Amino acid sequence: DTAVxxxxxxxxxxxxxxxxxxxxxxxxxxxxxxYKQDSKKFLKIMFSYNNKELIINETVPNRFSPKSPDKAxxxxxxxxxxxxxxxxYFCASSQxxxxxxxxxxRLTVL
Amino acid sequence: GENVEQHPSTLSVQxxxxxxxxxxxxxxxxxxxxxYKQELGKGPQLIIDIRSNVGEKKDQRIAVTLNKTAxxxxxxxxxxxxxxxxxYFCAAGGxxxGKLTFGQGTILTVHP
Numbered sequence: 001d002t003a004v005x006x007x008x009x010x011x012x013x014x015x016x017x018x019x020x021x022x023x024x025x026x027x028x029x030x031x032x033x034x035y036k037q038d039s040k041k042f043l044k045i046m047f048s049y050n051n052k053e054l055i056i057n058e059t060v061p062n063r064f065s066p067k068s069p070d071k072a073x074x075x076x077x078x079x080x081x082x083x084x085x086x087x088x089y090f091c092a093s094s095q096x097x098x099x100x101x102x103x104x105x106r107l108t109v110l
Numbered sequence: 111g112e113n114v115e116q117h118p119s120t121l122s123v124q125x126x127x128x129x130x131x132x133x134x135x136x137x138x139x140x141x142x143x144x145x146y147k148q149e150l151g152k153g154p155q156l157i158i159d160i161r162s163n164v165g166e167k168k169d170q171r172i173a174v175t176l177n178k179t180a181x182x183x184x185x186x187x188x189x190x191x192x193x194x195x196x197x198y199f200c201a202a203g204g205x206x207x208g209k210l211t212f213g214q215g216t217i218l219t220v221h222p
Contacts, residue, residue: 004153041197041199043154045213056209090153094208097142101153 006091006102013081014110019092020077021105023091024090031055033099034066035090043090049074081109112137114202116213124221129190129215133200134182142204143176143183148197148215158185161204190220 006023013019025032033056034046048056049068063079074091086109091102113136123129135143141162146154160167160174160183167174171190176183185201187194197217202211 041148041215041217043199043215045209045211048209056176092153097204097208098144098159099146099154099208099210101155103151103153 002102004091004093004100004102005071006089006105008105009103010106010108012108012110015081015083017081018077019081019107020075021089021091021107022073022075023102024073025091025093025100026072027093027095027100028072029093029095030071030101031094032068032071033094034074034076035092035101037088037090037093037104041089041094046089047107078107079106083109085109111209112140112202114200114211114213116200116216118216119214120217120219122221123190123217125190125192125219127190127220129187129194129218129220130220131185131186131198131200132182133184133202133213134180135202135211136181137202138178138181140202140204142202142210143174144198144201144210145172145174145185146201146212150196150197154199157198187218190218192220194218195220 004025031050047066052068088104092099144159148154173186200213201210
């Protein structure tokens with residue numbers, strides 16, 4: 001029974017398209033995150049939501065729009081995809097500090 | 111904001127040897143220092159963490175030390191095994207809704 005699950009695992013698309021990644025956690029945590037891992041493995045926080053409220057927005061281009069319909073879900077929608085958006089996107093959740101990560105969604109923009 | 115530097119970027123050891131990875135951080139307000147292990151194709155997973163009121167913590171073959179004055183912390187793995195091969199990340203934070211800043215990662219390879 002997966003704690004943090006995200007779909008799709010792989011996404012290949014053309015520049016200019018719009019795509020979404022979905023994330024769900026069944027741990028009952030209040031806080032969820034999106035992290036981006038680039039080709040050099042560097043992990044950088046993008047957004048954080050606490051009980052459906054946006055609390056961290058790390059100067060991410062406004063082409064990226066997170067949405068949290070309830071505290072168990074945090075989706076990421078990306079408009080007008082660019083080559084530089086190619087990366088692995090990780091969803092995570094937390095209650096007391098420890099982050100529980102999903103398996104990642106590898107986005108490739110051609 | 112917080113800045114975390116991690117060294118070395120790659121580390122190669124023989125099975126049974128010890129491995130040490132070091133991190134420094136910049137924000138003296140940070141009070142939570144976790145270490146994550148990421149295996150190929152998977153998300154990072156917490157292996158050990160330490161809070162600023164503790165100087166050292168051990169869990170079987172893994173230990174973490176923290177020097178708040180010098181703002182550095184280290185991961186020690188003893189009696190390494192091939193399954194320890196992975197990318198290891200340090201992180202610092204705890205001051206703002208659990209926001210963590212990660213180091214650049216260390217690729218550890220344990221040769222049988």
